Amino acid sequence: MGIQFDSKNKTFHLQAKDTSYVMEILHEGYLVHLYWGRKINTYRHSNFLQFLDRGFSGNPYQHKDDRTFSLDTLPQEYPQYGNTDFRKPAYQIQLENGSTITDLRYQTHSIFKGKAPLEGLPATYTECDNEAETLEITMEDSLIGLKVILSYTVFEQFNVITRSVRFINEGSQSLKLVSAHSLCVDFRDADFEFLHLHGAHVKERHIERLPLMNGIQSVESTRGASSHQHNPFIALLRKGTTEDSGEVYAFNFVYSGNFLAQAEVDQFRNTRVTMGINPFDFNWKLEPNEAFQTPEVVMVYSSEGVGSMSRTFHELYRTRLVRGNYRDRERPILVNNWEATYFDFNADKILDIAETGRELGIELFVLDDGWFGKRNDDKSSLGDWFVDRQKLPEGLNHLALRVKELGLDFGLWFEPEMVSVDSDLYREHPDWCLHVPGRNRSESRNQLILDFSREDVCYEITKRVCNILASVPISYVKWDMNRHMTEIGSAALPPERQRETAHRYMLGLYKVMESITSSFPHVLFESCSGGGGRFDPGMLYYMPQTWTSDNTDAVSRLKIQYGTSLVYPIVTMGSHVSAVPNHQVHRSPSIQMRGDVAMSGNLGYELDLSNLSVDEKEIVKEQVSHYKEIRQLIQFGDFYRLQSPFEGNETSWLFTTKDKTEAIVYYFRVLAEPAAPTAVLRLKGIDHSKQYRVDGTDQVFGGDELSYVGLAIPVEIKGDFQSFVWHLKEL
Numbered sequence: 121m122g123i124q125f126d127s128k129n130k131t132f133h134l135q136a137k138d139t140s141y142v143m144e145i146l147h148e149g150y151l152v153h154l155y156w157g158r159k160i161n162t163y164r165h166s167n168f169l170q171f172l173d174r175g176f177s178g179n180p181y182q183h184k185d186d187r188t189f190s191l192d193t194l195p196q197e198y199p200q201y202g203n204t205d206f207r208k209p210a211y212q213i214q215l216e217n218g219s220t221i222t223d224l225r226y227q228t229h230s231i232f233k234g235k236a237p238l239e240g241l242p243a244t245y246t247e248c249d250n251e252a253e254t255l256e257i258t259m260e261d262s263l264i265g266l267k268v269i270l271s272y273t274v275f276e277q278f279n280v281i282t283r284s285v286r287f288i289n290e291g292s293q294s295l296k297l298v299s300a301h302s303l304c305v306d307f308r309d310a311d312f313e314f315l316h317l318h319g320a321h322v323k324e325r326h327i328e329r330l331p332l333m334n335g336i337q338s339v340e341s342t343r344g345a346s347s348h349q350h351n352p353f354i355a356l357l358r359k360g361t362t363e364d365s366g367e368v369y370a371f372n373f374v375y376s377g378n379f380l381a382q383a384e385v386d387q388f389r390n391t392r393v394t395m396g397i398n399p400f401d402f403n404w405k406l407e408p409n410e411a412f413q414t415p416e417v418v419m420v421y422s423s424e425g426v427g428s429m430s431r432t433f434h435e436l437y438r439t440r441l442v443r444g445n446y447r448d449r450e451r452p453i454l455v456n457n458w459e460a461t462y463f464d465f466n467a468d469k470i471l472d473i474a475e476t477g478r479e480l481g482i483e484l485f486v487l488d489d490g491w492f493g494k495r496n497d498d499k500s501s502l503g504d505w506f507v508d509r510q511k512l513p514e515g516l517n518h519l520a521l522r523v524k525e526l527g528l529d530f531g532l533w534f535e536p537e538m539v540s541v542d543s544d545l546y547r548e549h550p551d552w553c554l555h556v557p558g559r560n561r562s563e564s565r566n567q568l569i570l571d572f573s574r575e576d577v578c579y580e581i582t583k584r585v586c587n588i589l590a591s592v593p594i595s596y597v598k599w600d601m602n603r604h605m606t607e608i609g610s611a612a613l614p615p616e617r618q619r620e621t622a623h624r625y626m627l628g629l630y631k632v633m634e635s636i637t638s639s640f641p642h643v644l645f646e647s648c649s650g651g652g653g654r655f656d657p658g659m660l661y662y663m664p665q666t667w668t669s670d671n672t673d674a675v676s677r678l679k680i681q682y683g684t685s686l687v688y689p690i691v692t693m694g695s696h697v698s699a700v701p702n703h704q705v706h707r708s709p710s711i712q713m714r715g716d717v718a719m720s721g722n723l724g725y726e727l728d729l730s731n732l733s734v735d736e737k738e739i740v741k742e743q744v745s746h747y748k749e750i751r752q753l754i755q756f757g758d759f760y761r762l763q764s765p766f767e768g769n770e771t772s773w774l775f776t777t778k779d780k781t782e783a784i785v786y787y788f789r790v791l792a793e794p795a796a797p798t799a800v801l802r803l804k805g806i807d808h809s810k811q812y813r814v815d816g817t818d819q820v821f822g823g824d825e826l827s828y829v830g831l832a833i834p835v836e837i838k839g840d841f842q843s844f845v846w847h848l849k850e851l
Contacts, residue, residue, distance in 0.1 A: 130144055131143065131144045137159075138158065140160045142154040151197040153195045155167065192205050198210045199306075224259040224260065229257045231255050234250075236271075240630060241375075243661070246275075246440065247440075254273045257272075266287065279432050283416065284417070285413075291408060296406070301396030302373070305392070307390065312359070313330060313358075314331070314354065316339045316350065322669060324653070325684045327679075338380060339382075340381065343378070344625065345601065346653070348651070354370075356368070356369045364428075365424060368421070368425065376626060376656050380397075397415065420433055430759070441657055442664040453744055454725070463490040471519075476730045479741075491512060498567075500566075501543050503539040517593070521593065530594055533598045553568040564603035569603065572625045572628035573625045581632060597645050601648070602649070646665045647666045665691065665692045666688075671705070678790075690775070710841050720754065720786055721754075757776055758775070758805055783812070783848040785845065785848070789841075811850065812826065813851055
């Protein structure tokens with residue numbers, strides 16, 4: 121593992137666990153990409169660059185007499201616009217004279233142990249310097265005094281390379297960043313399929329896999345959030361790649377705002393991947409001696425299919441992105457009152473649900489929206505983070521203490537980034553929301569967005585939230601964000617910096633989150649944005665779990681949780697059992713299936729427990745008790761996908777301990793079929809040399825038999841919306 125620089129051949133060879141990444145400094149200082157893939161011991165240019173005279177691919181001035189040399193055909197590490205490369209650039213600068221031409225060349229580099237943090241931004245980290253090595257390559261445009269530092273970190277124990285870029289204006293004039301991607305990778309072929317996660321509110325992270333075509337394929341957000349619609353993740357897959365075999369090149373943006381991820385196939389079947397802050401409606405003014413840092417991109421290579429890619433992301437994010445007291449702690453089983461009461465509750469009703477929860481073994485009660493201001497519906501009071509004494513006449517602290525006396529911890533919902541027009545905060549500070557002078561202020565869910573690019577707004581909201589957390593015994597916070605940005609402007613920024621607002625908002629949000637979460641390290645924070653609208657690595661850096669979707673229907677959740685698992689660890693997924701008919705799709709899966717789907721994440725309940733029948737309460741009690749037994753395995757084990765809900769009527773997945781001594785297999789069938797065939801389920805991730813007993817039976821099988829022959833799916837499973845579980849333990 122490590123980074124080597126061959127000074128004779130001017131090549132950089134970056135080696136992660138089982139991955140190599142190779143670059144070369146060409147004559148005149150051009151930095152080119154040579155290889156990324158399975159680890160090799162030594163690189164000796166077996167795939168050397170070949171230069172041809174290509175029509176309409178021009179030649180840089182220094183090579184005007186060599187018609188075979190063109191940036192248009194060169195695989196570059198961080199390409200620019202305007203001097204013979206006609207593909208999309210990695211960045212673009214506008215000068216004071218209006219021109220947008222730049223010319224970066226290699227200047228110097230440094231290699232060091234460890235990984236430096238990114239100031240003001242979320243990023244992966246190391247706990248000791250020996251875990252990783254970092255290369256910083258300084259590129260320079262000497263004409264304008266622009267320096268660009270390309271940062272690459274390789275991890276010793278992961279097939280992971282992270283990248284980011286820092287722009288420094290060392291010239292005498294101001295510069296305007298028009299676009300600033302965090303990476304570019306130029307592949308010398310296009311024999312790929314394009315994988316991404318698309319969706320909508322209550323339908324997040326559905327998998328789509330398409331042939332890579334000529335031209336540009338992209339996913340993006342211009343909504344001011346990473347969004348329900350597209351996750352900041354793409355992957356290129358070699359054709360024929362499966363869960364368990366084939367090459368995968370994956371990219372995930374550690375950012376929660378507007379992004380663009382794209383793959384461009386050019387005229388010669390080369391593929392350029394770029395990812396970073398969306399250049400739409402973005403620019404950033406750099407005065408002399410100012411710098412701009414891009415967010416980080418995590419690159420994962422897998423030679424063993426999509427499943428191995430996922431387990432790499434899972435382990436990296438669980439151990440080297442998530443932080444804080446709860447990183448390695450089991451997450452509590454909770455009940456949330458939202459779908460039980462919505463806004464219509466009082467202290468007695470809350471205590472009634474909590475009391476029933478105690479009887480069923482639940483560990484945490486979460487009070488959702490409606491406890492503050494005059495919040496009897498979604499039309500008022502956001503920003504007025506003061507307890508509603510009409511609903512809770514003895515106050516929030518008294519209620520929390522009563523819940524704790526029952527033996528449950530107490531959690532609370534906030535939406536700190538929002539403000540209602542009908543609120544004291546808005547009446548006092550109407551200029552504190554995102555807005556454009558003279559334009560109407562579009563509302564969504566009857567609310568506006570506070571301008572977190574302003575320090576005074578960030579300070580006030582931090583103070584109000586901290587006052588509640590400091591005065592009430594709160595163990596859990598659900599941090600929501602229920603609309604996307606419109607009329608993006610700030611009263612605190614001058615005209616030439618208005619297009620910085622969306623990114624400055626994210627920097628302000630991250631600062632607020634860092635302040636609050638570090639001030640209350642004992643609190644478990646869960647992020648939410650209408651469910652999974654900001655399920656991204658940026659949020660996970662501050663809050664170790666995310667509400668996966670506002671859709672709690674078990675059948676819908678099969679696709680949502682399966683898709684989410686492509687990138688994000690199981691322990692980061694909030695997953696609840698809700699009432700039937702389901703409030704989103706009006707479906708009525710069995711309580712067993714609802715429980716088994718929810719137990720495939722961080723288990724919780726989102727219904728009125730006090731209204732359950734005696735039989736239903738007994739089932740919930742058994743579910744809670746069982747989940748406590750398997751919680752460590754589910755939340756911190758290795759995850760294997762067996763059957764995809766995107767490909768048929770059945771879904772299955774499996775969790776194993778790291779030492780393969782225990783596994784649990786979940787099988788789900790959505791609809792019953794007439795004359796259905798009998799079937800077996802072949803397992804993955806277990807030790808072929810071990811013997812396993814099926815818990816609760818006297819059946820014993822070898823790991824090899826379970827993998828090659830498979831488990832018979834019981835024909836006794838009857839009806840729609842059913843599930844079955846096998847719990848395997850080594851003899």
